[in-house]
Amino acid sequence: MVGLSPTTRSSHLRIVIAPDSFKGTATAVDVAAAIAAGWRTVRSDDELLQLPMADGGEGTIDALERGIAHAVRVPSTVSGPLSDPIAADWLRFVDADGVDTGVVELAQTSGLPLLDPLDPLHAHTLGFGQQIALALDAGVQRLLLAVGGSSSTDGGTGALTALGAKFLDEAAHRLPLGGGALERLSSVSFGAVREVPSEGAYLLSDVRNPLTGPLGAAAVFGPQKGASLDQVLLLERGLARLARRMPVDPTATGAGAAGGTGFGMLAWGAIARSGAEAVCEAIGVGAALPGADLVITGEGSYDQQTSSGKVASEIELVATRHHVPVAVVAGRISVASETVDSAVSLEELAGGTEAAMRDTISWLEAAGAELARRYSR
Template sequence: MTTGARVLIAPDSFKGTADAAAVARALGTGWAAVRPDDDLVLMPMADGGEGTLDAFALAVPGATRMPATVTGPDGRRAPASWLLLPDGTGVVELACTSGITLLETLRPLDAHTEGFGQAVAAALRHGVDRLYLALGGSSSTDGGVGALTALGGRFLDGDGRQVLPGGRGLADIVTADLSGLPPLPARGALILSDVTNPLLGPAGAAAVFGPQKGADAAEIVALDARLGRLAGLLGADPATPGAGAAGGTAFGLLAWGARLAPGAAAVGQALGLPAAVRGASVVITGEGRFDSQSAAGKVPSLLAGLAAEAGVRALLVAGAIEPGALTAHPGWFAAAVSLTDLAGGTAAAMADPLTWLETAGSRLAGDR
């Protein structure tokens, strides 16, 4: 590669250690230390989970954060925001309104998505004509009932009373009335998610994601049955790939009329990623762990595909690389660096990820 080449740096966040913007900056710093004349383009990415709002805010000129105070997943009031794009689109992220990081203690049966629905309602009141609904980082398994309730839905028990919030209340729903929901905005609502799990069963919301939210074996069985009860009351297909995202919130949003889209691809399209890849000489992407699931619509797989189409060299940086994950996709990346390998262990890599990301950037630039 010749001096002065354009390098596109488009990583996802390294969850739990560094957000996507910080990852991109650190990789860029490391690369520039070796190749200072290159033109670095930083485009932090997201797949619909935590950091999606930040990715849009950094990449879209004129994007405006709109403050909103919402009811957090544990019932406490929490400061949040949604993003207004210049074209009239509203971006609402579940992680910053009803996410697991907002909890002091995990609440597998009682955490809910009311705050997410409140932020969506705020965007609608503002007059957005399209919604991007970023799911990921969820704290709850409530099938989206909390969000739908905040939007005007009614979920009643046999005595006509509103059921308790969270997965616990799903057991008591007898009537689900969505007639009070507002109409979708003129250009629709797009659910951004990086998972393809259905709502129910061994690959469903409770079984796969419940343990991350503190659910034990008995609670997982109960939550799956309660989600099944909800599925019998709403007009969406629980088998839809992705319906299980965010504890079934995607299923609830489908019942409202929203559409599902692969999160990374939708975010990338909105940010102009395909054109950015075509204009680059090399692209660098990454995520916290590159493994067998990375092929299922994650940011690195998206970048690898776009780079291959454009004939551009693709490089990967990951906190850890699962054995065999790279060989399962030969040709995706011309080079790959693991922070765990650089640091000599997982603990060391996670203790100072930005330093090791700079080292990774320098290592890749030096290999040019």
């Protein structure tokens, strides 16, 4: 990676700041604000446009709310991942084409941080489906389903149950909620399932894993949700039974997202989309880039997975189309990119990972200042 070239334009620069969250340490909104604050300590007269990003996981509603004029949060109470009632918002806005759009974020209703201790066999996505139903009741024409951050491995059966599906055992009794019960699945009924809205439902995710197998939802993500080896095997058997009873290819892109919730939503009729691409489009990053001198993006770890649909890679792609140079700020940087002009690692600035994570905001400000100095040379 090389330093940014000196500008020949006006002394006042236009900078677009569009990072992802640094998971566990800073939200995307906080990351953008900190980078901007650091930049201003060096170049106070520049125009800074903050467009915090997301990839379909936690923080998607925050990014869309901030980036879309007149977006409205709609409060609701739904079942949490173990059926306790929880407060969660969904988002509503009218897009550029005049389509009434609802956004439901699984992390708010069925997310990993909602459970302590974790319960990989019984955690479910019923609340996610309940919130989808609330958006349908409100009359939205299109749904964006942000499915990152799930606490469960139920194949989306909880969400589908809330939408009217039935998952039955051999005695034609409803199965209990949670992925642990799916190994007893005998039949599935979609007869009473609610219809996808008129302008479609879109599954937003950066996950390309299949539903089952060594790269599937249980094997790869089950341990992150507290599953032991035996529990992973049990969950895998259940997902395999589900796959044989649903009219969806379990290897489809997005099927393994959110403990297989992607698979369930595809079975409902949703269409898989890159979460980062959808958010980027919705908040108008492309429209903001013409005339910009630089776009700054970032994420917790800029590594080999970045190119697989992560926020930074999407921003690089859009910036390249508009011939705008790109800078990256990341907690850790382990790969180089030909489309990145300059990069700053918080780990290097702070002298280590622990120090960078202990005071992430301050080091993000330092990174913003460092980029501003480089661009002033």
